[in-house]
Amino acid sequence: MDALQGDNYTQTFASWSAGKKGCYNMLCTGSVQVNKAIPLGFILHNISVYGGQKFDFGYFISQDLDTGNW
Numbered sequence: 001m002d003a004l005q006g007d008n009y010t011q012t013f014a015s016w017s018a019g020k021k022g023c024y025n026m027l028c029t030g031s032v033q034v035n036k037a038i039p040l041g042f043i044l045h046n047i048s049v050y051g052g053q054k055f056d057f058g059y060f061i062s063q064d065l066d067t068g069n070w
Contacts, residue, residue: 011044
């Protein structure tokens with residue numbers, strides 16, 4: 001992912017692929033972000049370290065059952 005963002009930060013991402021085609025985050029044609037509070041590509045500042053403090057982060061992507069959109 002650092003090739004996309006140009007850094008080494010830990011961040012959220014989503015990918016899509018079909019055959020030899022694919023994309024990441026909002027670079028996917030037709031992607032619509034509904035909630036701007038935590039966008040794809042969001043940098044996670046609190047990172048767990050082996051033997052140190054542990055952090056978790058709740059995040060989900062869901063499909064609209066009426067439209068089939070994700």
